[in-house]
Amino acid sequence: MGLTDRVRQYRNLPGFLQASLNPWLIKARNNPERLAFVLHRVTGFTVLLYLFLHIIVTNTPARAGWEAWDSLMEAFGAALFNKVGEFIIAGFVIFHGMNGIRLLLTEFFGVCIGKPEKPKPPYIPPSFKACQRRLLYLVFALWPILWAIAGYIIFKG
Amino acid sequence: MAIADLKAATRIPPKLVTIRVKRWSPTKGKVEWREYQVETYRGMTVLEALLKVKAEKDHTLSMRYSCRMGVCGSCGMVINGVPRLACQTQIAEVASESNPVITIEPLYNHPVIRDLATDFNPFFGKHASVKPYLIRKDIEEREGPTGEYILKPEELENIYQFSLCISCGLCYSACPVAASDPEYLGPQALAQALRFIIDPRDEDPNTRIAVVDSEHGCHRCHYAATCSAVCPKAVDPAMAIQMLRSIVFRHRLGFWRKRTSKPAEKPKEWQPKKPMPPEAQTIPGVDLEQMEKEPVIVEVDGIKVEIDYKFYKIR
Ligand code: SF4
Ligand code: SF4
Ligand code: FES
Numbered sequence: 001m002g003l004t005d006r007v008r009q010y011r012n013l014p015g016f017l018q019a020s021l022n023p024w025l026i027k028a029r030n031n032p033e034r035l036a037f038v039l040h041r042v043t044g045f046t047v048l049l050y051l052f053l054h055i056i057v058t059n060t061p062a063r064a065g066w067e068a069w070d071s072l073m074e075a076f077g078a079a080l081f082n083k084v085g086e087f088i089i090a091g092f093v094i095f096h097g098m099n100g101i102r103l104l105l106t107e108f109f110g111v112c113i114g115k116p117e118k119p120k121p122p123y124i125p126p127s128f129k130a131c132q133r134r135l136l137y138l139v140f141a142l143w144p145i146l147w148a149i150a151g152y153i154i155f156k157g
Numbered sequence: 158m159a160i161a162d163l164k165a166a167t168r169i170p171p172k173l174v175t176i177r178v179k180r181w182s183p184t185k186g187k188v189e190w191r192e193y194q195v196e197t198y199r200g201m202t203v204l205e206a207l208l209k210v211k212a213e214k215d216h217t218l219s220m221r222y223s224c225r226m227g228v229c230g231s232c233g234m235v236i237n238g239v240p241r242l243a244c245q246t247q248i249a250e251v252a253s254e255s256n257p258v259i260t261i262e263p264l265y266n267h268p269v270i271r272d273l274a275t276d277f278n279p280f281f282g283k284h285a286s287v288k289p290y291l292i293r294k295d296i297e298e299r300e301g302p303t304g305e306y307i308l309k310p311e312e313l314e315n316i317y318q319f320s321l322c323i324s325c326g327l328c329y330s331a332c333p334v335a336a337s338d339p340e341y342l343g344p345q346a347l348a349q350a351l352r353f354i355i356d357p358r359d360e361d362p363n364t365r366i367a368v369v370d371s372e373h374g375c376h377r378c379h380y381a382a383t384c385s386a387v388c389p390k391a392v393d394p395a396m397a398i399q400m401l402r403s404i405v406f407r408h409r410l411g412f413w414r415k416r417t418s419k420p421a422e423k424p425k426e427w428q429p430k431k432p433m434p435p436e437a438q439t440i441p442g443v444d445l446e447q448m449e450k451e452p453v454i455v456e457v458d459g460i461k462v463e464i465d466y467k468f469y470k471i472r
Binding site for chain 1: 163181188238240263267268275336337380386387390391392400
């Protein structure tokens with residue numbers, strides 16, 4: 001295929017943002033793994049961003065001395081936006097961590113994904129019947145509970 | 158879609174459906190949506206509806222298909238947001254009286270040639286890159302095999318599901334990683350790599366592991382499992398990739414060893430039959446020695462039958 005033909009082709013690529021942010025890009029049924037994938041990605045990138053900011057803020061004493069740190073803590077330590085931010089990050093970390101354990105099991109050790117079998121109606125793929133799916137539901141169920149507990153600790157303390 | 162609506166063909170689809178097609182032509186170079194009204198009948202598939210449009214309404218509509226029965230894997234397209242085989246999708250499954258609109262787009266992640274026809278060259282190139290065929294070290298034996306390679310039923314069970322793949326590209330089109338990384342090998346190629354890596358008749362898993370253990374190989378997958386959700390043949394590539402990844406992981410640590418089977422022993426030379434003992438003679442009045450030399454004629458219930466012993470010898 002010549003170069004001109006290639007240029008004249010239209011690449012039907014949804015792209016990184018669509019793929020990472022839109023769990024309904026493909027409207028397949030019976031696929032909560034995709035939702036988990038999108039959430040994992042969003043929470044992961046947010047926590048990474050937070051980590052950078054966190055490092056910049058917590059090395060204030062090294063950059064500007066302990067007085068600067070004390071005044072910074074006085075100004076923002078108890079501010080509402082700080083607590084809300086902490087609350088969001090806590091929830092994201094909880095999901096990312098719990099789903100991360102499930103992904104470690106499936107991706108690294110190849111357990112919890114079922115075994116190949118002869119397909120029979122109604123043709124549910126074996127990995128959808130395996131225990132990774134139950135782990136995923138467990139993650140989805142525990143997430144709001146743990147997030148609420150984290151919120152209680154953050155806003156009370 | 159793996160979880161197809163198995164009863165759809167028994168239902169009556171809406172009388173009139175609207176088909177919205179995303180069209181793109183290389184000469185115009187821009188995307189446009191066209192709508193066509195199609196009269197339906199019970200059991201009509203989306204592919205038949207498109208062919209009806211092509212025959213009666215708009216001859217310029219382009220698509221690709223061949224077998225019309227879900228075997229060749231050419232008619233993949235995105236129907237109402239899900240990659241499906243058009244010939245396997247009933248109108249009754251995707252349209253209803255309340256919403257008789259069917260939206261059809263070319264497969265995502267594949268370059269479009271025109272309208273609904275997509276270019277599979279890159280996709281097949283990725284399939285070829287994992288060497289989807291049996292490799293034996295002994296080239297002489299491979300080119301002129303003297304016996305079969307042994308595959309036990311339980312070993313077949315391990316690879317059977319993956320060998321059902323028809324290379325339709327639906328999984329590749331559904332994958333969020335392929336949507337952002339055009340170089341990604343894709344679920345189909347990786348599942349086929351696993352199928353040959355764990356096949357005991359194959360002797361060279363290392364080259365394949367080297368191909369998939371790369372930046373655009375199996376480590377790119379993030380287990381969104383949409384590939385398994387849309388596969389029309391229930392291949393479950395997501396499971397295959399996770400199995401592949403754990404194999405690659407163990408291979409790197411040096412824990413993984415492949416079990417290969419040897420060719421079966423040569424079949425024994427044909428040995429001439431021993432002559433039948435006289436007490437085994439079933440036809441009365443026929444001399445066995447004579448029967449072996451020439452056809453004999455016997456009378457059974459008044460009918461003359463010619464028995465030619467030659468035909469009883471197995472060559
Ligand atoms: S794995 Fe399934 S969806 Fe993917 S190409 Fe093969 S048959 Fe098609
Ligand atoms: S499981 Fe892997 S290959 Fe399959 S859709 Fe998800 S990211 Fe793509
Ligand atoms: S036309 Fe062959 S799979 Fe649809």
